Amino acid sequence: xxxxxxxxALQGGFAAHGAILSRLGVHVDEVRTPGQLADVDALVMPGGxxxxxxxxxxxxxxxxxLAERLSAGMxxxxxxxxxxxxxxxxxxxxxxxxxxxxxxxxxRRNAYGTQIESFEADIDVHGLDSPFHAVFIRAxxxxxxxPGVEVLxxxxxxxxxxxxxxxxxxxxxxxxxxxxxxxxxxxxDL
Amino acid sequence: MRQAPPPAAPKxxxxxxxxxxxxxxxxxxxxxxxxxxxxxxxxxxxxxKGGVIMDVVTPEQARIAEDAGAVSVMALERVPADIRADGGxxxxxxxxxIQGVQAAVSIPVMAKARIGHFAEAQILQALGVDYVDESEVxxxxxxVHHIDKWAFTVPFVCGATNLGEALRRIGEGxxxxxxxxxxxxxxxxxxxxxxxxxxGDIRRIGAAxxxxxxxxxxxQLRAPLPLVQEIADTxxxxxxxxxxxxxxxxxxxxxxxxLGAEAVFVGSGIFKSSDPPKxxxxxxxxxxxxRDPDILAKISAGLGRAMAGLETSALTTKMAERGW
Numbered sequence: 447x448x449x450x451x452x453x454x455a456l457q458g459g460f461a462a463h464g465a466i467l468s469r470l471g472v473h474v475d476e477v478r479t480p481g482q483l484a485d486v487d488a489l490v491m492p493g494g495x496x497x498x499x500x501x502x503x504x505x506x507x508x509x510x511x512l513a514e515r516l517s518a519g520m521x522x523x524x525x526x527x528x529x530x531x532x533x534x535x536x537x538x539x540x541x542x543x544x545x546x547x548x549x550x551x552x553x554r555r556n557a558y559g560t561q562i563e564s565f566e567a568d569i570d571v572h573g574l575d576s577p578f579h580a581v582f583i584r585a586x587x588x589x590x591x592x593p594g595v596e597v598l599x600x601x602x603x604x605x606x607x608x609x610x611x612x613x614x615x616x617x618x619x620x621x622x623x624x625x626x627x628x629x630x631x632x633x634x635d636l
Numbered sequence: 637m638r639q640a641p642p643p644a645a646p647k648x649x650x651x652x653x654x655x656x657x658x659x660x661x662x663x664x665x666x667x668x669x670x671x672x673x674x675x676x677x678x679x680x681x682x683x684x685k686g687g688v689i690m691d692v693v694t695p696e697q698a699r700i701a702e703d704a705g706a707v708s709v710m711a712l713e714r715v716p717a718d719i720r721a722d723g724g725x726x727x728x729x730x731x732x733x734i735q736g737v738q739a740a741v742s743i744p745v746m747a748k749a750r751i752g753h754f755a756e757a758q759i760l761q762a763l764g765v766d767y768v769d770e771s772e773v774x775x776x777x778x779x780v781h782h783i784d785k786w787a788f789t790v791p792f793v794c795g796a797t798n799l800g801e802a803l804r805r806i807g808e809g810x811x812x813x814x815x816x817x818x819x820x821x822x823x824x825x826x827x828x829x830x831x832x833x834x835x836g837d838i839r840r841i842g843a844a845x846x847x848x849x850x851x852x853x854x855x856q857l858r859a860p861l862p863l864v865q866e867i868a869d870t871x872x873x874x875x876x877x878x879x880x881x882x883x884x885x886x887x888x889x890x891x892x893x894x895l896g897a898e899a900v901f902v903g904s905g906i907f908k909s910s911d912p913p914k915x916x917x918x919x920x921x922x923x924x925x926x927r928d929p930d931i932l933a934k935i936s937a938g939l940g941r942a943m944a945g946l947e948t949s950a951l952t953t954k955m956a957e958r959g960w
Contacts (some may be wrong), residue, residue: 540742
């Protein structure tokens with residue numbers, strides 16, 4: 447049976463992730479409530495505003511059930527804000543911002559500056575035979591990776607794609623450049 | 637400074653590489669970053685979807701907005717309701733005020749330039765704002781021309797009352813469209829009219845029988861033909877479609893999002909209500925749960941008084957009529 451893939455749809459780039467996953471032939475559910483989370487086998491946490499998503503996770507009653515599913519080993523792909531929410535430690539966040547702590551990394555929010563510093567660039571990803579075109583929007587920077595964290599791609603010596611157990615996190619937006627390979631790999635690893 | 641018009645991109649246009657970025661890539665080598673591309677500009681709008689962008693006039697209000705879960709704030713000197721009440725010429729905000737807001741919050745900061753006032757837009761770009769709103773809420777600076785938005789690194793949002801206006805703005809380089817509504821009224825009726833017009837025409841173009849009908853659509857809408865053809869192929873606007881002008885309650889946010897808006901701008905509706913932090917947080921939740929009446933019933937309860945509204949037929953100034 448095909449796994450049911452959830453896309454956290456509290457806010458942000460959930461529609462773009464949903465479009466790519468649908469093209470790859472999987473069933474996609476938007477997740478906004480604990481009941482919807484319980485119905486999916488794996489989750490994509492999209493980009494958007496991490497402070498907004500953090501508050502909405504709490505107000506929607508999703509924070510605890512999500513933390514439980516993650517610690518029980520649910521597959522998860524976090525991009526940009528999703529990476530920030532999954533990190534062990536967040537620098538330059540709000541004091542009340544939740545860090546789910548699943549991936550042992552330290553990330554700095556908006557580390558490149560404002561939108562006029564946002565950029566796109568080709569990066570080499572471990573295991574892909576040609577460069578991946580990556581879009582960085584007010585992107586976070588990974589300042590530290592812990593011992594259990596595998597770095598799959600770097601841009602200008604900074605880790606931008608990491609894997610730890612069932613979690614994959616990206617500082618960029620693989621859902622924006624039309625390249626399906628990272629989503630396909632996420633599905634294959636489930 | 638003329639640049640290429642936007643390419644006709646395949647489905648899910650904001651997510652697709654385009655000629656501008658391909659060209660940048662060809663000259664940039666493997667990993668040299670390219671800034672200010674269409675993909676990067678539209679990408680930020682993509683990240684604001686499902687969110688609420690709030691008008692603020694002080695750093696304190698910006699903090700209240702961020703505390704309530706706003707995805708972005710629009711820094712301006714007066715909210716539209718006060719611009720309407722005060723009269724006079726309304727201009728770009730004082731850079732000191734904008735910098736104060738930038739220092740107060742970590743979410744993206746937008747600011748408004750007058751229609752056609754490219755010098756104000758240049759100043760806003762120099763300040764490092766995250767999005768420029770070429771806005772009918774301010775007094776227009778040019779009664780014929782809008783800003784050439786391709787010439788900027790910073791992305792632009794523009795208002796539209798119908799699809800033709802939206803496509804002319806996209807042709808000029810806008811990377812996000814907001815339906816205009818009638819700002820500062822707290823009356824949703826104009827926003828609904830504009831959204832239904834835009835979304836309805838997108839649907840009707842999708843049902844066009846042949847190319848000849850698309851030529852006629854472009855002529856009727858006074859819109860660039862390649863953008864009309866793109867809509868016929870994809871069934872969606874080439875850039876994200878948000879809604880502004882008249883949203884005053886969580887139910888208003890739900891209404892316009894069910895009609896097809898992908899995020900909402902709330903101007904006077906927050907800080908002209910009796911309990912701004914509560915109203916702001918409720919509208920943020922409504923933008924997420926806009927299709928769930930049970931949740932909307934809970935978050936709509938006990939919010940105090942919404943802003944006092946205005947009957948739009950009694951207005952002497954219709955801001956939505958500004959823009960050409």
